[in-house]
Amino acid sequence: MPQRYSLAAITLHWAIAALLAFQIAVGWALEGLGSHGFFLYQWHKSVGMLILALTLARVAVRYWKPRPAKLEGGWQGALASAVHVGLYAFMLGAPLTGWALVSTAKVKVPTLLFGVLPLPHLPLPASVHAIAENGHGLIAWLGIALFLLHVAGALRHHVMMRDGLIWRMVPGRSGVLLIALPALIALGFIAGRAILPAPQATPAPVAEVEDKGMEAGNITQAEAVNAAAPADNAVANAAQNTTQAAVEEPAGxxxxxxxxxxxxxxxxxxxxxxxxxxxxxxxxxxxxxxxxxxxxxxxxxxxxxxxxxxxxxxxxxxxxxxxxxxxxxxxxxxxxxxxxxxxxxxxxxxxxxxxxxxxxxxxxxxxxxxxxxxxxxxxxxxxxxxxxxxxxxxxxxxxxxxxxxxxxxxxxxxxx
Missing domain, CATH: 2.40.128.110 (Lipid/polyisoprenoid-binding, YceI-like)
Structure with a gap:
C-alpha cells in the first residue's frame, strides 16, 4: 500500500485546491466589472493572501514531513515533478504579483483582508506595475493549465493505472472522503461564481422633469435648465409686468x-x-x-x-x-x-x-x-x-x- 502524506499536508492540499478554484471562478469575471466589482476585488485579494500563507505552510510541512517516494519514473515521473514545481511557483507567484500590482497602482486602494486585517503596500517603484500586471495574468493562465494537468495525472493513476496513488491524499483510504475532498474543489468554483453580481438591466430613461427640480443623477444640467425654461420665463414675464410702473429698490x-x-x-x-x-x-x-x-x-x-x-x-x-x-x-x-x-x-x-x-x-x-x-x-x-x-x-x-x-x-x- 502506498505511503500517505501527513494529515497536515493533506489538509493544506485540499484547502488550497478549493481556494484556487474559487480564485479562478472570480478572476475570470473581474476584468469586465469595473467599479461594480470593487467588493469582489477585495475578496480576490484576501483569498490570494490566504493561499500565499497556506502555500508557505505547505512548503514548511514538505520539509518537516518529506513526501512519499515516487511511484513512477521516466519522462512521466519527470513531467509529474515539473507540474508539482510549477504549481508551487503558481501558488506563490500569483499572490505575490497581485500584491505587487496593487502596491504599484496609480490609485492606492487600501486592502483589508476579509474586512479585518490591513495589508500594507510593498515598497516597489511605479515602474514595476506593468511587469506585475502582465506577470499576474500570465501566471494565472499557466496555473490553470498546471491545475488541469495535475488533475488529469491523478485521474490517470487512479482510473487507468489503478496503482492507488490518489489514496496518498485521502485519510484512512475512506471512500466517502475520496468523493468529498475533490467535491470541495467544485464547491470552491461554485462559490466563486455565486458571489458574482447579476447582470444589471439598463435603467429606463427619464421621461420628464418635475417642477421641483432635477431628478438626481438621471438628467443632465442642460436638460433640466431647458425643461424649466418655460416656467422661468413665465415668472420673469410676470415680474416684469408688475414692476414696469415702479421698480422696488432694496432698502439697504x-x-x-x-x-x-x-x-x-x-x-x-x-x-x-x-x-x-x-x-x-x-x-x-x-x-x-x-x-x-x-x-x-x-x-x-x-x-x-x-x-x-x-x-x-x-x-x-x-x-x-x-x-x-x-x-x-x-x-x-x-x-x-x-x-x-x-x-x-x-x-x-x-x-x-x-x-x-x-x-x-x-x-x-x-x-x-x-x-x-x-x-x-x-x-x-x-x-x-x-x-x-x-x-x-x-x-x-x-x-x-x-x-x-x-x-x-x-x-x-x-x-x-
Whole structure:
C-alpha cells in the first residue's frame, strides 16, 4: 500500500485546491466589472493572501514531513515533478504579483483582508506595475493549465493505472472522503461564481422633469435648465409686468447669513444600474443675499474634499486618490456665484463657477428658501458632469455614470 502524506499536508492540499478554484471562478469575471466589482476585488485579494500563507505552510510541512517516494519514473515521473514545481511557483507567484500590482497602482486602494486585517503596500517603484500586471495574468493562465494537468495525472493513476496513488491524499483510504475532498474543489468554483453580481438591466430613461427640480443623477444640467425654461420665463414675464410702473429698490445692503450646524451636502452617482451615495462631513458657506432681491446674492461654498464618505471603508480610501478627488493636491472645492434669479415662489437659480481638482467650470445650482424673517431653511440641488473635472478617470470608474447629483440642505440665520 502506498505511503500517505501527513494529515497536515493533506489538509493544506485540499484547502488550497478549493481556494484556487474559487480564485479562478472570480478572476475570470473581474476584468469586465469595473467599479461594480470593487467588493469582489477585495475578496480576490484576501483569498490570494490566504493561499500565499497556506502555500508557505505547505512548503514548511514538505520539509518537516518529506513526501512519499515516487511511484513512477521516466519522462512521466519527470513531467509529474515539473507540474508539482510549477504549481508551487503558481501558488506563490500569483499572490505575490497581485500584491505587487496593487502596491504599484496609480490609485492606492487600501486592502483589508476579509474586512479585518490591513495589508500594507510593498515598497516597489511605479515602474514595476506593468511587469506585475502582465506577470499576474500570465501566471494565472499557466496555473490553470498546471491545475488541469495535475488533475488529469491523478485521474490517470487512479482510473487507468489503478496503482492507488490518489489514496496518498485521502485519510484512512475512506471512500466517502475520496468523493468529498475533490467535491470541495467544485464547491470552491461554485462559490466563486455565486458571489458574482447579476447582470444589471439598463435603467429606463427619464421621461420628464418635475417642477421641483432635477431628478438626481438621471438628467443632465442642460436638460433640466431647458425643461424649466418655460416656467422661468413665465415668472420673469410676470415680474416684469408688475414692476414696469415702479421698480422696488432694496432698502439697504443685502443681509449676510450664518449656516447653522446640522446641514448636509450629499452626492450620488449611478454605478452599473446601482447608486453610490455619500456626503461631505466638512464644508463652509459664506452667503449674502436679500431674498426679495436675489440679484444681490454673493455665495461662496468651500468643501473639504478629504471629508467625503460613502459609508464604505474600502471605497472611502479611494476617494482622496488621483483617480477621484486628488485631495492631496487639491484639498478643497469651491462654488462661487455673484447674483441669483428667481425661478418661482421662494425658488432660485444661481449660476457661478465650480472649481474642483484644479479645474474651473461654469455651474448652476437651484435652491428653495422656506421660513421667514431671520431664519431660513435652504434646500437645493445641482447636477455636475464629473469627467471635465477629471473625477473618476481610471479603470475602477468604468461603470460610473457621467453625471453626479449633488443635494444640499441647511438652516441659515441672518446676521444682525
Amino acid at each position: 445692503p443685502p443681509p449676510a447669513w450664518t449656516v447653522q450646524p446640522g446641514g448636509r451636502i450629499g452626492f450620488s452617482v449611478g454605478n452599473d444600474g446601482e447608486t453610490i451615495s455619500g456626503s461631505f462631513a466638512k464644508w463652509t458657506a459664506a452667503i449674502v443675499m436679500d431674498p426679495d432681491h436675489p440679484d444681490s446674492a454673493d455665495i461662496k461654498v468651500t468643501i473639504d474634499m478629504a471629508s467625503a464618505s460613502v459609508g464604505d471603508a474600502y471605497k472611502d480610501g479611494m476617494l482622496p486618490g488621483d483617480e477621484f478627488f486628488g485631495s492631496a493636491a487639491h484639498p478643497t472645492a469651491t462654488f462661487i456665484a455673484k447674483g441669483a434669479q428667481a425661478s418661482g415662489p421662494n425658488r432660485y437659480r444661481a449660476s457661478g463657477t465650480l472649481t474642483l481638482k484644479g479645474v474651473a467650470k461654469p455651474q448652476t445650482i437651484r435652491f428653495t428658501l422656506s421660513g421667514k424673517d431671520a431664519t431660513r431653511k435652504v434646500t437645493g440641488s445641482a447636477t455636475i458632469a464629473r469627467l471635465p473635472f477629471g473625477v473618476g478617470n481610471g479603470d475602477s470608474s468604468k461603470g460610473l455614470a457621467p453625471q453626479v447629483a449633488v443635494t444640499f440642505d441647511f438652516t441659515a440665520k441672518r446676521k444682525d
